[in-house]
Amino acid sequence: MNLFDVYPLFDIEPVRAAGLSVWDKEGRKYLDLYGGHAVISIGHSHPHYVKRIARQLYDIGFYSNAVQMPMQQELAEKLGKISGYEAYIFFLCNSGAEANENALKLASFQTGRKKVISFKASFHGRTSAAVAATDDPSIVAPINQTDNIIFLPFNDVTSFEEALQLHGGELAAVIVEGIQGVGGVNIPTVDFLKALEAGCKKVGALLILDEVQSGYGRSGKFFAHQHAAVQPDLITVAKGMGNGFPVGGVLISPEIEARHGMLGTTFGGNYLACAASLAVLEVIEKENLLENATIMGHYLREQLEGMPGIKEVRGQGLMIGIELHEPCAAIRKELLNQYGIFTGSSSNKNTLRLLPALTISKAEIDQFLKAFSSILTKKVTA
């Protein structure tokens, strides 16, 4: 049997990784500034993470959600404490799309309504309601098409308020990314997030903050929306939560009451996922990674400002978009092939995305800056 051809692939076969370094089968070393789509939060194969998962596997790897699993409660408590959402309730699942499906479903159960506001350039996943709320018709299959999603311009308070006037009474939820990732690192303004919070309250809809990419310390705060001091009803997490172990979750406002049958999962919250997620939080805390993300992100953005060929640098913490005056594909290719540096792209083809592990050092940033600056300078003087 052959594999379904899902993605265009680089001709590189990683066989080992540690921190921000990845080695291919020929022994070539790469600097990973993308973390496999923003997943690597505490660094590849962090020793504490490896030890905690391995130890768990020797004890017990899996049982279904029909038995007592105190590790899930331990994880919820630790996450509540570190994120400042101690009063919230936690539902565990396996991926970002699944987290958003469950958040949208909960909002609909809670309000008894169907309509959802989402935003231009958003990405929320590839399944059912999550893909319907994603602004990319090329990945929406006919079965996922629905009239229930209203797409509005991002960061536009006026069109949001107009939409509320028209659809407020039918609205179950507003879903927005803490920072738009796939769309090209677009940061919601404080006024915009505050308007979403107030608008949802006014019409009885729920605010869903998709922190799948921007959460877990990436922005320098635990959640990106905390820069705007808003409090959503539902917060979705995945990616950095497991540092590569597939896990996701929804933080749920205590105002939403659980009822058996509302949600469910076979794999969600299994022992290995809990061990991986606990290890990530322990390392984030012990190594002060929110602080490192803030300091290193600031340094990186500061050094990028003023480099030739850059139109705009956007970002918070270690979620950084570098918008060029032309498509970034050739530069990303050169960074990878000539300099051994992994970076990401976005649906805005001119924007290169950097999403390194939160453990990144100044020396690693300097390695990238040197390579990037020589590529840009060569282009400008050519």
Ligand SMILES: Cc1ncc(COP(=O)(O)O)c(C=O)c1O
């Ligand atoms: C903001 C956001 N939400 C949801 C998802 C979907 O996550 P997953 O691929 O784990 O389903 C992604 C993935 O890129 C994302 O960036």
